[in-house]
Amino acid sequence: MDAAKTxxxxxxxxxxxxxxxxxxxxxxxxxxxxxxxCNSDKSVIEGIExxxxxxxDFVEGxxxxxxxxxxxxxxxxxxxxxxxxxxxxxGESVADPLKYYRNNLVSFMNIVELMKExxxxxxxxxxxxxxxxxxxxxxxxxxxxxxxxxxxxxxxxQISEDILRDCCRAYEGLYGIALRYFNPIGAHPSALIxxxxxxxxxxxxxxxxxxAAGIRKELSIxxxxxxxxxxxxxxxxIDVVDLAKAHVAAVDRMxxxxxxxxxxxxxxxxxRPVSVLELVQxxxxxxxxxxxxxxxxxxxxxxPAVWADAxxxxxxxxxKAGRDLDDTLRASWLWQQRLM
Ligand code: NAD
Ligand code: UD1
Numbered sequence: 001m002d003a004a005k006t007x008x009x010x011x012x013x014x015x016x017x018x019x020x021x022x023x024x025x026x027x028x029x030x031x032x033x034x035x036x037x038c039n040s041d042k043s044v045i046e047g048i049e050x051x052x053x054x055x056x057d058f059v060e061g062x063x064x065x066x067x068x069x070x071x072x073x074x075x076x077x078x079x080x081x082x083x084x085x086x087x088x089x090x091g092e093s094v095a096d097p098l099k100y101y102r103n104n105l106v107s108f109m110n111i112v113e114l115m116k117e118x119x120x121x122x123x124x125x126x127x128x129x130x131x132x133x134x135x136x137x138x139x140x141x142x143x144x145x146x147x148x149x150x151x152x153x154x155x156x157x158q159i160s161e162d163i164l165r166d167c168c169r170a171y172e173g174l175y176g177i178a179l180r181y182f183n184p185i186g187a188h189p190s191a192l193i194x195x196x197x198x199x200x201x202x203x204x205x206x207x208x209x210x211x212a213a214g215i216r217k218e219l220s221i222x223x224x225x226x227x228x229x230x231x232x233x234x235x236x237x238i239d240v241v242d243l244a245k246a247h248v249a250a251v252d253r254m255x256x257x258x259x260x261x262x263x264x265x266x267x268x269x270x271x272r273p274v275s276v277l278e279l280v281q282x283x284x285x286x287x288x289x290x291x292x293x294x295x296x297x298x299x300x301x302x303x304p305a306v307w308a309d310a311x312x313x314x315x316x317x318x319x320k321a322g323r324d325l326d327d328t329l330r331a332s333w334l335w336q337q338r339l340m
Contacts, residue, residue, distance in 0.1 A: 011084030182269035187335035194335030223298035269308025
């Protein structure tokens with residue numbers, strides 16, 4: 001294996017990790033996936049291999065277990081890691097903060113420490129638009145100040161960004177990029193991989209597709225009295241394949257020694273705000289399905305509007321979201337049908 005062309009992907013059987021593995025392989029990288037399958041399934045590996053047309057190295061295990069990870073570092077040569085492995089349910093993080101602080105922070109510190117210990121260079125971290133909270137100006141740029149986190153989950157993203165910034169500053173040879181994702185949705189157009197929501201979905205699109213499938217009776221739209229054009233919240237929905245390609249662009253930048261600073265941050269979004277109601281109506285239209293919905297009270301903690309200024313990623317990474325929202329919503333529905 002050529003270390004410069006090999007990427008360790010933690011959480012690689014998850015939603016974003018699996019799509020990223022596929023795009024990295026399409027771009028000529030080798031991938032090594034580590035996942036403990038706490039929120040995904042081993043069968044995802046087959047889906048990745050079918051799309052990529054080749055084998056993937058998969059190691060089952062916990063990134064919080066430093067001795068297990070030390071073995072992975074001994075076994076494989078790679079210059080870059082993408083760290084997806086984390087818990088991500090905001091509500092659960094409020095109910096059980098220690099579960100989140102332990103899993104998300106211990107695993108990340110292990111990764112950074114082993115990169116440093118083994119003289120490996122590049123760390124790409126999955127951050128989130130959640131770090132902006134209720135931003136004062138829209139769209140948000142990377143310079144928009146972060147707001148105090150409103151959940152332990154959000155706090156783990158802020159703390160991890162700070163850990164990466166400080167470690168890149170302190171340790172020679174270590175470089176970091178944090179990608180702040182907006183709202184990832186969709187699935188691979190082949191419907192061989194997608195999102196596996198466990199239990200009742202909290203996120204909008206899985207709830208829509210499950211309602212369309214008859215698994216849920218109706219969709220509740222949380223609030224139609226916001227100060228937005230149609231009264232429902234505005235978000236920046238980014239197709240997961242586009243998002244995966246942003247990781248390839250970031251890894252290219254790191255492995256080709258093109259970084260201007262040792263630690264860089266990029267917003268990964270479309271730059272286009274879409275309302276909840278508009279998303280629901282478009283889903284119905286493109287898929288030809290009547291979707292029962294009703295307006296209910298606002299959901300506590302929701303930000304009325306947030307969308308990205310992604311011009312830095314457009315210019316510096318040479319990456320731009322390209323998939324049409326209608327195609328994304330078609331892929332979401334195709335994937336839901338595949339799950340049934
Ligand atoms: P996901 O749950 O589908 O994938 C995460 C994967 O990590 C899962 O396969 C899980 O089994 C694995 N994992 C968790 N803890 C682990 C551990 N200790 N050891 C090994 N594997 C472990 O989630 P996703 O949507 O693909 O998210 C990936 C990353 O992107 C996460 O860090 C998440 O916080 C971040 N993110 C996601 C979103 C989103 O909307 N999906 C938005 C912003 C940021
Ligand atoms: C949430 C998380 C964010 C995380 C992201 C992952 C919060 C406050 N933020 O973002 O940290 O990174 O998920 O995708 O939890 N909606 C409905 N009905 C539903 C579900 C959602 O109307 O059944 C609305 C919400 O009010 C919101 C929009 O749809 O306006 C998007 O919601 P969701 O998919 O949960 O994402 P966010 O809340 O933006």
